[in-house]
Amino acid sequence: MAPVPLLVFFALFQPLLICASKEDEYLAFKKCLPFNCGKLGEIGFPFTNNTSPEICGPYAVDGCHENSQRIQLVRGGKWFELNNISQAGTISITEEDLRGHLNSNSCDSFNNLSLPPSLPYLSIQEFSNLTLFKCDPSVNFPHRLGLNYTGCKNFSIYYTRDTSLPSPPPTCSILQLPVNKTESYGDIFRLLTATFSIEVFVSRPCYHCYLQRGECHIIEGKFKCIHSIEESKKLRLKLGLGNLPPRNV
Numbered sequence: 466m467a468p469v470p471l472l473v474f475f476a477l478f479q480p481l482l483i484c485a486s487k488e489d490e491y492l493a494f495k496k497c498l499p500f501n502c503g504k505l506g507e508i509g510f511p512f513t514n515n516t517s518p519e520i521c522g523p524y525a526v527d528g529c530h531e532n533s534q535r536i537q538l539v540r541g542g543k544w545f546e547l548n549n550i551s552q553a554g555t556i557s558i559t560e561e562d563l564r565g566h567l568n569s570n571s572c573d574s575f576n577n578l579s580l581p582p583s584l585p586y587l588s589i590q591e592f593s594n595l596t597l598f599k600c601d602p603s604v605n606f607p608h609r610l611g612l613n614y615t616g617c618k619n620f621s622i623y624y625t626r627d628t629s630l631p632s633p634p635p636t637c638s639i640l641q642l643p644v645n646k647t648e649s650y651g652d653i654f655r656l657l658t659a660t661f662s663i664e665v666f667v668s669r670p671c672y673h674c675y676l677q678r679g680e681c682h683i684i685e686g687k688f689k690c691i692h693s694i695e696e697s698k699k700l701r702l703k704l705g706l707g708n709l710p711p712r713n714v
Contacts, residue, residue: 497521502529505550510675511667520680539581555664564659572617575599577640586671586681586688590664595644596630598623600637614653626650
């Protein structure tokens with residue numbers, strides 16, 4: 466039997482490959498429907514079940530059939546206890562390690578939270594932060610901030626009620642931690658809180674990409690929607706498959 470030219474083979478089987486690919490995408494997209502998740506009620510994009518594909522949304526939620534739920538702000542990242550999701554996209558979360566440190570008055574409380582960085586199509590905005598200056602005990606802070614905590618062996622903490630902040634000495638680091646403004650500023654461990662609200666934002670182009678069953682990416686500094694229905698249609702046209710007559714079964 467004479468060998469079949471590669472180009473002929475590709476032309477014969479490419480429509481079947483594209484159809485199979487689109488069927489797989491459709492089955493995957495069916496998993497992206499809104500779902501009930503315990504006390505949170507019905508939720509959907511940009512939140513998705515932890516067992517669903519990443520195409521369903523960037524924020525994975527777990528524990529929907531348990532008493533408490535948790536969320537990842539980036540796939541494969543740290544889990545946070547999830548307390549509430551508002552219709553406006555504001556979520557209330559708890560950082561469990563920080564809660565333990567604050568409850569035990571531990572000096573490990575004084576480290577920045579590891580929230581994922583914002584992207585041009587996806588951003589996270591945190592509310593109600595308190596700025597702290599973490600300095601070597603030997604540093605003589607040149608400004609009278611009025612409030613400090615010196616109970617840690619390797620550093621001292623300085624903070625203030627004022628919104629205008631001085632520039633710290635070079636040897637001091639700046640921390641931003643969630644604050645409970647109903648508590649007294651005199652007790653730093655009660656003033657800080659492990660439960661806080663953040664707002665998640667998805668740009669309009671990225672949301673449109675999701676509706677087209679695509680994935681949002683930044684490629685060479687520009688937003689790209691890949692693997693979408695629209696992109697697949699353009700590919701079919703380039704391959705000359707856009708107007709193929711239906712196959713007889």
